[in-house]
Amino acid sequence: MLYQSILGVIALYIYTVERGDTLFLIARRFRTTVDLIVAANRLPDPNRLLVGEKLLIPVLGPIRVKVQPSDSLWAISQRFDVSIEVLATANIIRPPYTIFPNQVLVIPIVLPQGMGCIAWVSNRTGRPDIYVRTPQDQRARRITFNLALESSVPAWSPNGNLIAFIGRGNALWIVDPRTLNAVRLIENLQIFTHFDWSPNSTAIAFSRREIVPAIITIEIATGQTQFITEGTEVNYLPDGRRILFESSRTGLSQLYIINADGTGLRQVTRNTEGGVIQSVVLSSDGSRAAYTFPGVSISMVKIVDLATREEFETPAGPLGRDFNPVWSLNGLYLAYNASTEEGPAGLRGIIRVVDANGTFVQDLTDTACFGDQLTWGPNSTRVLYSNCLMVHPQLSVVGFTGLPIQITSLGGNENPDWTSVNCPPV
Structure with a gap:
């Protein structure tokens, strides 16, 4: 029986090698070929697998394309976001990768199904830009041209x-x-710079770090700006009339709530230690906030109830360096990137999920890039992240059940965000 992905169909899996595994047994289990697995992972010695090693498993699917007169194998690989080596191996094509009009090629990835639209940063053309795609369509659309940075989120x-x-x-x-x-x-x-959209999508609040950091809002239609208060890590509350932010105005880093007109300041956290509150994120109903504290070398994720001011700690990762918390859309779960030393390339991240009180729920995968961004899907059952199994980070999806699935292959791909609104047509 074929392994079914968390998105409902067959895809490019991330598999963890177990004791007794061989490429032949793995290929037979997934109904793929040894050659495809070797091509996808560039294995130096296919006969030597390490227990715990991560392998990309391409699975031959029903997608077939007819070669057009202007096509090349490279162009088709770019169109479907699959490496030319894997595409060539799937179709028994050897260098110099010559193909002919009307030839039918099989695409060795079955596209996952899913709702909404993904945006992320990719350097597949040699420099970073923003791309969008639907989960079920491998074709990515470039929407900026020489405007993004590697650090753009x-x-x-x-x-x-x-x-x-x-x-x-x-x-x-x-x-x-x-x-x-x-x-x-x-x-x-x-x-x-941390920024946040207003709930009605007409303004953005951000922090400008001068001698004293300032929270400013800017209207999208007019460009009009307004100074609100001193602080950082700004988040709009769901009513759009109040703002959650961080400030060290009393000497210690705390969270505060203030009206959007700069009145009605109220302190939320009761921190008594040195350090800086960072990576502040608000649950969709505005009842709780999560943040990291106290710094980078040691970084824990904490949760605070904005009404009662009660605080909850979360279980730390192996290194005590946990980053980038993100709430699920339904507000039931919080995911964060917990650093671990495991892996041949050094530091990696565990995607750890807790509930709204900080209680451990599940570790979804240990293949995330160290400290990278995460985002939940619209149905709050799966997380989109970047894996660092190869030279370049690649977007991947993981849920509470099933294996992680890599959904990009070209260049480096990271810092994703996922909306429930459908993508524009390619």
């Missing part, structure tokens, strides 16, 4: 119409993925 507006990111000129940009129209809102920010 695209963020969908709540209505799914626009994407904001920090890009060229250290500026805050917005882009319409349908028209490809990009607008520079404000310049001279730090490349890791």
Whole structure:
């Protein structure tokens, strides 16, 4: 029986080698070929597998394309986001990879099904830009042109119409993925500036780090800015009239809530230790916030109830360096990237899931890139992340059941965001 992916169909799996495994047994289990597994993983010695080693498993599927007169194997590999080596192996084509018009090629990936639209940063053309695609379509659409940075973190507006990111000129940009129209809102920010969309998608709040960090809002339509207060790590509450943020105005890093007009300041956390609250994220109903503390060398994820001010600790990862918490859309789960030393390339991340009280639920995978961004899918059952199994990070999906699935192959791909709104047509 074929392994079924968490997205409902067969795909490119990430498999962990177990004791007694051989490539032949793994290939037979997944109904694929040894040659395809070797090509996907560039194995130096196919006869030597290590227990715990991660392998990419391409599975031959029903996707077939007829070669057009202008096609090349490289062009088809780019179109379907699969390496030319894997595509050639699947079709028994050897260098120089000659193909002919009307030849039928099999694509060695069955596209996963899923709702919504994914945005992320990719350097597949040699420099970083923002791309979008649906989970079930391997074809990615480039929507910016020489505007993004390697550090850009695209963020969908709540209505799914626009994407904001920090890009060229250290500026805050917005882009319409349908028209490809990009607008520079404000310049001279730090490349890791934290920002947040207003619930009605008409404004963005961000922190400008000067001598004293300032929280500012900017209207999308007019570009009008408004200073709110001193602080960082800004998040709109669901009513759009209040803002959650971090400030060290009393000497210690704390979370506060303030009205969007700068009135009604209220302290939320009761921190008594040195350090800095970072990576603040708000649950969809605005009842709880998660954040990391106290720094980078030691970083724990904490949760605070905004009404009662009660705080909850989460189980630390193996190294006590946990990053980038993100709430599921239904508010039931919090996922974060817990660092681990496991892996031939050094540090990797465990995707750890806890409930709203910080109680451990499940470790989904240990294949995440160290400290990288995560995002939940619209149905709150799976997480999109970047794996670092090869030279370049690749987008992957993992859920509470099933194996992780890699969904990109070309260049480096990371910092994803996932909206429930459908993608524009390619």
